[in-house]
Amino acid sequence: MDPQSLQAILGQAQAFFASKGLRFTKQREALVTLIFRNDEHFKPEDLLPKLGKSHAVSRATVYRTIALLVESGMLREISLGGGERLYDPNFLQSPHHNHLICVDCRKIIEFEDPNIDVMQNCITRRLGFSPTQKALRIEGSCDRLRLLGTCPNFKEGKKKSIPGTKRRV
Ligand SMILES: [Zn+2]
Ligand SMILES: [Zn+2]
Incomplete structure (x- = not known):
């Protein structure tokens, strides 16, 4: 994803968080960047190791942020059956x-x-x-x-x- 689109997405996420009275923290910004920088389908567990130590994002923050992004319509959930879910960041562009x-x-x-x-x-x-x-x-x-x-x-x-x-x- 090009930097401009990523900026637009960060802006959109920030506006949604603000509408819910939530702060767009550095951790959330790092998560949204990671999720939308490449448009791969992912599992929440995939994200933690990729965030590195610098942002100290908790598991709870990952799940909560994903749930909010789904609620905002920016992220879609794909059920694989058996309670297994993937998330798809590609719905905004496509x-x-x-x-x-x-x-x-x-x-x-x-x-x-x-x-x-x-x-x-x-x-x-x-x-x-x-x-x-x-x-x-x-x-x-x-x-x-x-x-x-x-x-x-x-x-x-x-x-x-x-x-x-x-x-x-
Ligand atoms: Zn196969
Ligand atoms: Zn997809």
Whole structure:
């Protein structure tokens, strides 16, 4: 993400925190920067080691800040089932993208397709809705593991491990 967009995001986060009567502390600023600097899907636990010692951000602050960013609409939650959740910082720049989730290796691929937009618009109009959020989610098995029997994302006995890899098509 370019510095200008990041500044805009920091401003947006700051305004939201202010609207809730909360201070935009150095810790929160460091967190928001980390989350939006790269647009990878992430788990809250992924963030702590990346923050380094300088900001001394507590676990509670990480979870609370993420919850607030979700509430503000800046961050989206993706449920992987079994209570497992990922967070997606990419909705601001690309609000209508969809997700393909591999149930074996938990790889997530983002995709957009104009035909899906047309279809979604037709359906919502026919049913008398104005969509405020559109996202299609498809779960399946990726070809790599199915055809080759191996996949760099798949760790035997660690089915729940979620890689940081993401591909957009
Ligand atoms: Zn996404
Ligand atoms: Zn897979």
